[in-house]
Amino acid sequence: MAGxxxxxxxxVGIDLGTASVLIYMRGKGIVLREPxxxxxxxxxxxxxxxxxEAYRMLGRTPGNIVxxxxxxxxxIADYTLTERMLTLFIRKVLPPLRFFRxxxxxxxxxGVTEVERRAVVQAIVExxxxxxxxxxxxxxAAIGAGIKIAEPTxxxxxxxxxxxSDIAVISLGGIVRSTSLRIAGNEFDDSIIRFIRNKYxxxxxxxxxxxxxxxxxxxxxVPGEQDAVAEVRGRDLISGLPKSIEVTTEDVVEALKEPLExxxxxxxxxxxxxxxxxxxxxxxxxxxxxxxGALLRNLDMLLQEATGVPVVVAENAVEAVALGxxxxxxxxHVLRDALVTSDNVLRR
Amino acid sequence: MCELGKRLKEAREAKGLDLAQAAEVLKVRxxxxxxxxxxxxxxxxxxPLARGYLxxxxxxxxxxxxxxxxxxxxxxxxxxxxxxxxxxKAPTAPNPGWLWVVPLVILLLLLGWWGYRSLYRPGxxxxxxxxxxxxxxxxxISLRIATQPTGARVYLDGFLLGQAxxxxxxxxxxxxxxxxxxxxxxxxxxxxxxxxxxxxFTLTPAPPASSPSPSPNPxxxxxxxxxxxxxxxxxxxxVTDGRTGRQLYEGTVAAGTQLSYPLPxxxxxxxxxxxxxxxxxxxRGRMGNAGxxxxxxxxx
Numbered sequence: 077m078a079g080x081x082x083x084x085x086x087x088v089g090i091d092l093g094t095a096s097v098l099i100y101m102r103g104k105g106i107v108l109r110e111p112x113x114x115x116x117x118x119x120x121x122x123x124x125x126x127x128x129e130a131y132r133m134l135g136r137t138p139g140n141i142v143x144x145x146x147x148x149x150x151x152i153a154d155y156t157l158t159e160r161m162l163t164l165f166i167r168k169v170l171p172p173l174r175f176f177r178x179x180x181x182x183x184x185x186x187g188v189t190e191v192e193r194r195a196v197v198q199a200i201v202e203x204x205x206x207x208x209x210x211x212x213x214x215x216x217a218a219i220g221a222g223i224k225i226a227e228p229t230x231x232x233x234x235x236x237x238x239x240x241s242d243i244a245v246i247s248l249g250g251i252v253r254s255t256s257l258r259i260a261g262n263e264f265d266d267s268i269i270r271f272i273r274n275k276y277x278x279x280x281x282x283x284x285x286x287x288x289x290x291x292x293x294x295x296x297x298v299p300g301e302q303d304a305v306a307e308v309r310g311r312d313l314i315s316g317l318p319k320s321i322e323v324t325t326e327d328v329v330e331a332l333k334e335p336l337e338x339x340x341x342x343x344x345x346x347x348x349x350x351x352x353x354x355x356x357x358x359x360x361x362x363x364x365x366x367x368x369g370a371l372l373r374n375l376d377m378l379l380q381e382a383t384g385v386p387v388v389v390a391e392n393a394v395e396a397v398a399l400g401x402x403x404x405x406x407x408x409h410v411l412r413d414a415l416v417t418s419d420n421v422l423r424r
Numbered sequence: 425m426c427e428l429g430k431r432l433k434e435a436r437e438a439k440g441l442d443l444a445q446a447a448e449v450l451k452v453r454x455x456x457x458x459x460x461x462x463x464x465x466x467x468x469x470x471x472p473l474a475r476g477y478l479x480x481x482x483x484x485x486x487x488x489x490x491x492x493x494x495x496x497x498x499x500x501x502x503x504x505x506x507x508x509x510x511x512x513k514a515p516t517a518p519n520p521g522w523l524w525v526v527p528l529v530i531l532l533l534l535l536g537w538w539g540y541r542s543l544y545r546p547g548x549x550x551x552x553x554x555x556x557x558x559x560x561x562x563x564x565i566s567l568r569i570a571t572q573p574t575g576a577r578v579y580l581d582g583f584l585l586g587q588a589x590x591x592x593x594x595x596x597x598x599x600x601x602x603x604x605x606x607x608x609x610x611x612x613x614x615x616x617x618x619x620x621x622x623x624x625f626t627l628t629p630a631p632p633a634s635s636p637s638p639s640p641n642p643x644x645x646x647x648x649x650x651x652x653x654x655x656x657x658x659x660x661x662x663v664t665d666g667r668t669g670r671q672l673y674e675g676t677v678a679a680g681t682q683l684s685y686p687l688p689x690x691x692x693x694x695x696x697x698x699x700x701x702x703x704x705x706x707x708r709g710r711m712g713n714a715g716x717x718x719x720x721x722x723x724x
Contacts, residue, residue: 222472302676304660305694305717360453361469362476376480386452388476 086170088205089181089401091216092162092196094147095238095261095368097127098395099169100402106395107169114161115143126164135281149258150185150213150240151192152199159199166203177206181401183216185240187256197421208418211404212251213237213397214244215414217366219407220400221390225249226410230354231361234343234379235397236260236369241339243346245354249407250414253350257342259335261369264289271331273313276321280310293328294373295336296381336375340382347383362386366396426463427585427592428478428495433461435485449484452477465497491583494595497564563596568622569603576605576627588625603627649704651722653683653691656710657698664690666723687723 089100092112099108110127117124118140125133125143133143146157170178180200184193193210200208217235218225225231226249235242238261244254265285272278272285280288292304303325312319343363347355363385365376371394376387390396404411436446443461447454456477459467468474475496482489569578571588578585579602585592588603596617603611608627615621653661655677662674666688673683679698693699696712703722712718 222470224470302658302660302694304676305662305692362452362473364473364476380451384451386450386477386480388473388480390472391475 086176086178087181087402087405088166088169088178089183089216089398089403089405090162090200091183091213091398091401092147092158093237093397094145094150094240097161097165098398099165100395100398101169102402102405106398108165110165112147112161113143113145114157114164115141116157118142123160123164126161134283148239150237150256150260151188152195155195155199158195159202162199163203166205170204177204179207179209179405180205181209181211181216181405183213183397183401184210185237185256186212186214186242186244186251186254187240193416194421197416197418201418201422205418209405209408210416210421211401211411212242212244212254212414213240214242214254215246215251215411216400216404217242217390217396218244218246218364218400219403220396220398221364221366221392223364226407229361230350230357232343232346232350232358232363232385234339234363234365234367234370236339236365236367236372236375237397238262238368241342241367241369243339243342245346245350245358247354247357249410252354253346255342255346257338259338260367261286261289263335264293264332264369264372267335268293268328268331271327272308272310272323275327276323277313278308278310278319278321279313280308284308284310288323288328289332289372292323292325293332294325295329295332295375295378297326297329298374298377332372336378340379343379343383347385359385362388364388364390366390366393368394426495428492429461429463431487431492432481432485435487436461439485441485446481446484450477450480452480457481471496488583491581495593497593563618564593565596565617566620567592567594567617568620570622570624571603571605572624572626573605573608576603576608576625578603650684650686651689651691652702653685654700654702655679655681655683655698656700657695657714659696659698660694661699662692664692666690666721688721689723690719690721692719693717 087102091098095111097108097110097112098106101107111131113130113134114126115124115130115133115137116122124130124141130143133141135143137143144154144157146152146154146161152158182196182200184196196210197208214233214235215225218231218233223231223233223246225246228248230245230247230252232243232245239258241257241260242254243257245252265282268285268288269280269282272280288306288308292306305322305324307320307322309318309320311317347358350358363379363383365379365387369375370389376389380387392399408415436443443454443457447457450457456468459465460474460478460481465474475493478492478496479489482492568591569585569588571578574588576588578588578590580594580599582600582602594617598614598616601613601615603625605627607630609630611625611627657679658676660676663672663683663685664670665672672685672689677683687703691701691711693711694717695714696716696718697710697714699711701708701711701720701722711720
């Protein structure tokens with residue numbers, strides 16, 4: 077009977093990430109986790125595939141099919157494609173016929189512009205939501221990881237996603253200081269590609285670079301840890317022929333040095349501008365790392381050494397934002413001031 | 425003092441570290457480590473952070489973090505935190521957007537709902553993909569173990585729980601239980617823990633001491649044919665089939681492991697000084713020097 081009486085429709089939380097989309101539904105948990113890729117026939121605009129299926133087509137399509145990532149650097153780069161992708165994803169998790177359209181909470185990077193916010197809200201409403209709420213990703217990540225955000229205690233969250241890294245100090249249910257860098261997982265991959273090209277004159281693909289990062293990558297070498305070796309295949313830039321070489325952890329650490337340095341600078345700059353009372357809280361409680369980028373080996377050690385503050389990787393780092401968007405729908409009364417809703421965005 | 429704190433303290437003392445040194449290495453305040461060792465969980469930050477510290481502390485002490493995390497209370501004050509935040513304010517303001525729907529819904533409830541259900545229930549098998557469901561937070565259950573004779577050592581997932589009879593809070597799920605007592609046969613079984621369990625075991629006395637320990641000794645058993653690799657330290661390794669070039673294994677292998685493959689194979693190791701190769705039962709010695717990367721072919 078309780079099920080029949082829920083007039084609110086099904087509430088959905090979405091982590092609309094550059095690399096992947098996660099959908100959380102109340103009572104069901106994470107119901108969808110797919111790469112944010114859409115593949116379509118270029119002249120008829122007919123959608124061929126979305127998600128995991130489309131991801132396999134990336135970089136391997138014939139002339140008439142385009143597989144693309146509609147989001148770039150954490151924000152919507154192609155509005156129409158994003159809307160179609162989201163509609164398909166939402167359709168996958170919600171029954172086709174329903175009386176009440178869902179309320180949808182979407183996590184967005186803290187630094188997005190008004191125009192970008194509007195694009196997200198519009199895409200969600202077009203995709204069939206009754207009302208769309210936008211929440212800053214670091215806030216959602218903190219809620220998802222289980223930090224008490226509503227208390228007057230400072231917590232620092234560093235969320236490293238695919239397209240953007242968000243660094244924020246949170247207190248009393250809102251963001252006190254934050255910065256959003258467009259340096260995250262994808263930039264790590266690009267750095268690896270550049271490094272391999274310069275050092276070995278070998279051109280490798282994005283997916284290969286990502287695999288390298290996941291399999292043998294590290295933010296820093298720790299004495300006593302074994303160097304791992306991986307074989308990569310690509311095109312030799314000198315002969316133009318396929319070639320395979322071996323890459324070690326040391327190479328990847330070297331390649332990731334520059335983007336990681338920027339993230340460390342970002343964390344430092346946020347700490348520098350944080351009010352002293354909150355800094356004291358952060359020293360006591362530490363920094364929480366979330367997002368797929370947090371899984372990079374020894375990243376916590378690197379940040380800890382640079383800042384002198386303990387750093388902890390959230391146990392559910394990858395799902396934290398999606399879980400947080402879902403939980404945030406139950407905490408609307410606490411978060412009201414920190415949210416953007418479709419009602420006031422679309423009215424303007 | 426609780427089990428968790430005791431293990432941490434023992435491991436730290438065994439390592440010869442004092443709290444201040446450990447705190448310095450971990451960049452964590454000393455009071456946090458103290459609270460962990462004294463099990464004053466309410467003085468620690470909320471679980472996601474405190475569990476992070478516990479994990480790192482365990483790593484520093486060379487302990488396996490997973491069983492310790494299982495001992496850490498998962499939900500000390502977490503739900504309370506959200507509620508305390510929400511209590512002072514009124515529940516969500518009524519949403520005028522759906523108020524008009526109420527009479528309609530009642531009507532539908534009376535007339536159309538059951539028809540709708542019977543129509544759509546069987547047809548709900550829309551081609552939704554098998555959705556990955558988020559792992560629910562591990563549930564804590566209480567496990568009580570008694571043995572005959574008493575005093576046997578009880579291990580869960582290879583980690584010493586204590587001496588029977590005992591009672592412990594453990595994480596639910598599929599766990600491996602092992603009970604050992606000198607002079608008795610080892611008892612080992614995979615058990616599924618869902619609700620609180622109370623178990624008692626009667627151990628069978630071991631056969632007379634004439635037979636050596638029944639557990640196969642890894643240093644003596646190597647298959648007579650094929651290649652056996654014995655790891656005396658940790659090393660990355662890749663094994664490929666010598667004929668087809670197909671990759672058989674790649675990964676970092678811990679000390680004490682033994683891998684066997686049929687010949688011919690090509691082996692590449694990252695730390696040749698810790699890998700001993702045994703071909704057709706014949707020990708060929710270590711593959712190289714420590715830290716050396718070596719590729720070697722075994723068999724024609």
